[in-house]
Amino acid sequence: MNQIVQYGWETGQSKPKTPSSEGMVAIDPNTVLVLRVQLARQDEAKARLGEDWIENDLVFTRPDGSPLHPADVADEFARLIALAGCRRSRCTVFGTVRRRWRWRRGWTSR
Numbered sequence: 001m002n003q004i005v006q007y008g009w010e011t012g013q014s015k016p017k018t019p020s021s022e023g024m025v026a027i028d029p030n031t032v033l034v035l036r037v038q039l040a041r042q043d044e045a046k047a048r049l050g051e052d053w054i055e056n057d058l059v060f061t062r063p064d065g066s067p068l069h070p071a072d073v074a075d076e077f078a079r080l081i082a083l084a085g086c087r088r089s090r091c092t093v094f095g096t097v098r099r100r101w102r103w104r105r106g107w108t109s110r
Contacts, residue, residue, distance in 0.1 A: 002057075006070050013056075013067075035059060 002013040003021075016022050027035075038059055045063060046053045054065035062068060 004067060
């Protein structure tokens with residue numbers, strides 16, 4: 001399992017920093033369904049694009065299979081937060097969500 005990392009503006013993939021980052025995450029049945037639909041969409045795109053599809057084993061990609069840029073994902077997440085009527089905190093949205101998730105599970109900093 002790899003993660004998307006950013007080097008300045010350029011991105012790449014690398015192994016997670018620590019073994020604890022490689023753990024399994026339990027997901028609910030609705031999320032499983034959404035992920036299966038996404039994989040089916042990717043299969044359709046792969047079939048349509050043939051050799052032009054960029055294979056990288058990522059679930060969420062651009063229409064040609066290339067990786068999404070973290071800044072584009074963050075911008076879209078912020079747009080959806082605003083659309084939902086939520087207030088954006090002084091911290092980064094991703095950082096806030098991550099910290100709250102970890103806090104609810106009794107984990108400490110980072």
